[in-house]
Amino acid sequence: MSFERLAVSKAPRSRTDLFLSFTWLGLQGFGGVLAVVQREIVDRKQWMSLAEFAEEWALAQTLPGPNVVNLSVMFGGKHFGPSGAFAALSGLLFFPGLLMLAIVFTFQAFAHLPWVASALHGMGVAAAGMVMAAGWRFMPTLRQHPIGFPLALGFAALSFALAAWAHWPLAHVIALVGSLSCGLTWWRLAPKDAP
Amino acid sequence: MTWQLWLELHLHFCMLSLLAVGGALAIIPEMHRYLVTDLHLMSEIAFSRSVTLSQIAPGPNILLVAVMGWNIGLQSAGGLEAGGAAMAFGLFMALGLLAAAVLPSSLLSYFMVKWLQVHQQARGVRAFKAGMIPLVMGLMLSAGWLLQTASNPQTDWRLLVICGVCMLLVLKTRVHLLWLMLGGAVLGAVLGL
Numbered sequence: 512m513s514f515e516r517l518a519v520s521k522a523p524r525s526r527t528d529l530f531l532s533f534t535w536l537g538l539q540g541f542g543g544v545l546a547v548v549q550r551e552i553v554d555r556k557q558w559m560s561l562a563e564f565a566e567e568w569a570l571a572q573t574l575p576g577p578n579v580v581n582l583s584v585m586f587g588g589k590h591f592g593p594s595g596a597f598a599a600l601s602g603l604l605f606f607p608g609l610l611m612l613a614i615v616f617t618f619q620a621f622a623h624l625p626w627v628a629s630a631l632h633g634m635g636v637a638a639a640g641m642v643m644a645a646g647w648r649f650m651p652t653l654r655q656h657p658i659g660f661p662l663a664l665g666f667a668a669l670s671f672a673l674a675a676w677a678h679w680p681l682a683h684v685i686a687l688v689g690s691l692s693c694g695l696t697w698w699r700l701a702p703k704d705a706p
Numbered sequence: 707m708t709w710q711l712w713l714e715l716h717l718h719f720c721m722l723s724l725l726a727v728g729g730a731l732a733i734i735p736e737m738h739r740y741l742v743t744d745l746h747l748m749s750e751i752a753f754s755r756s757v758t759l760s761q762i763a764p765g766p767n768i769l770l771v772a773v774m775g776w777n778i779g780l781q782s783a784g785g786l787e788a789g790g791a792a793m794a795f796g797l798f799m800a801l802g803l804l805a806a807a808v809l810p811s812s813l814l815s816y817f818m819v820k821w822l823q824v825h826q827q828a829r830g831v832r833a834f835k836a837g838m839i840p841l842v843m844g845l846m847l848s849a850g851w852l853l854q855t856a857s858n859p860q861t862d863w864r865l866l867v868i869c870g871v872c873m874l875l876v877l878k879t880r881v882h883l884l885w886l887m888l889g890g891a892v893l894g895a896v897l898g899l
Contacts, residue, residue: 537765541883544766570822573835576811577729577768584812585819596816604804607765608772612800614763615773618755619786626895633894635754635857636865637886638761639850640872642731646846647877652839663840670844674735675851678743681725681736685841689727693837700829700836 521557522590526598529587532556533602538610544579558586579603657699658692666692707782711745712802715778719771719806726811728842730767733807734849737774738856747778754856762887768807775803865899 523529532551539547545568553564571581580603587599621627649667656663670688673679718740726733734757741748748756756777760770779799783792825831850873858865872886893899 539764540766541761541764566823570819570826571815573822573826573831574811574815574818575724575726576808576815577726577766579766580768580808580812581815584815588816588819593816596812600808600812603766604769604808607763608769608800608804611760611763611765611769611773612776612797615756615759615776618759622755625898629897629899630891630895631755631758632857632865632899633868633890633892633897634762634887635758635890636854636869636894637872637890638758639854639857640869640874641761641850641876641883641886642734642853643847643850643869644873644876645731646843646850647873649839649843649846653843656839657836666840667844667847670841671848671851672844674845675848678739680739681722681733681845684845685725685727688841688844689838692840693833696837697829697833700833702829 523556523558523587523595526587526591526594529591529595529598530602533583533587533599534606537603537607540579548579548582552586656696658695662695663692707779715747716802716806719803720810723807723810724814726807727838728845730770731849732842732845734770735845735852737771738852741774741778742856748774748781750856750859752777752781754853757853758857762884769804771807772800772804775799775801778803862899864897865894868893 523532536548536551539551548568549561549564552558553561559567567582567585568578571578571585574581580600583599583603584596588596591598618627618631622631653663653667654660666688670684673684673688674681722733722736725736738753742750742753753774756773757770760767760773763769776796776799778796780786780792780796783795785792822831854866854869855861858869868890872890875881875886876883
């Protein structure tokens with residue numbers, strides 16, 4: 512038994528606690544959600560140990576959908592079943608969502624002003640740079656990829672070309688590149704034969 | 707908006723929910739293709755603003771789907787000039803599309819978590835996880851690229867520079883994202899871009 516299991520970790524007290532905690536969490540995340548979630552759940556509330564959190568986050572990443580959304584559903588579900596999952600999920604999305612729509616509405620009311628429109632252009636390309644940086648961050652992972660860096664980079668480039676230039680539907684991109692990449696990876700992960 | 711279109715939109719987003727292997731950012735290219743290029747439900751500018759504003763607001767990135775819904779609903783009901791009814795429809799679309807984008811993958815996560823915990827070291831699961839990474843990287847880079855072209859319709863070189871600089875600053879420094887957005891806003895406004 513590891514020491515992490517021996518230590519008593521605290522748990523959310525109720526569905527309301529889940530909802531409010533995830534609301535607070537949602538109101539903090541500016542793109543770097545992982546750091547915020549970790550700080551809140553592991554450090555501050557101590558609802559999970561770091562090891563448990565790493566494992567849950569890895570699971571959330573494997574499943575489709577936003578990582579933090581998956582995590583909220585998995586975590587809420589573990590503690591209070593379906594209603595817990597719903598409480599955590601709605602906490603994460605409801606008030607942050609309202610706030611977001613309020614911000615959008617405010618901007619739209621002023622978007623006719625030329626300097627606001629110019630500012631939005633500037634912000635748009637800044638955001639574009641941020642999103643590209645988020646993608647570029649995978650480079651080190653590609654270097655270590657089971658199928659080797661050249662092929663992994665090739666698949667990334669192909670996905671980029673199909674999505675950004677050829678405007679392929681996502682389902683087709685996933686069907687083609689996803690199956691090739693996962694298939695090759697599966698083959699390369701074959702267990703070595705024992706001598 | 708016909709109810710057929712309404713239904714088709716929501717079903718499409720339900721499908722996207724299950725295809726969103728890289729999270730919200732990875733489905734941006736598809737949303738652009740579907741909403742702007744295919745169905746002409748949003749202009750490039752509206753698309754760019756939706757994503758941009760969702761980046762300044764706190765909360766998970768997936769909320770940008772709500773913003774898209776808001777814009778689509780608002781516009782199809784007559785825009786801000788049409789007043790309360792248009793805004794109500796905007797809210798209705800925002801909630802509906804967000805639910806469509808979030809519920810399928812959330813349900814999948816809820817029901818799969820136990821199975822996945824047991825099988826996470828299985829070869830197939832590991833292959834899936836690692837195999838998807840090049841794809842996710844390509845999708846995110848293309849999301850950024852599409853956002854750039856949507857925000858920079860005249861391909862102004864100065865906006866390109868801002869884009870590149872922001873990308874470098876995010877990769878090489880710990881400057882908070884909000885400062886970058888503010889910088890972009892100020893530069894954009896001052897230079898009249």
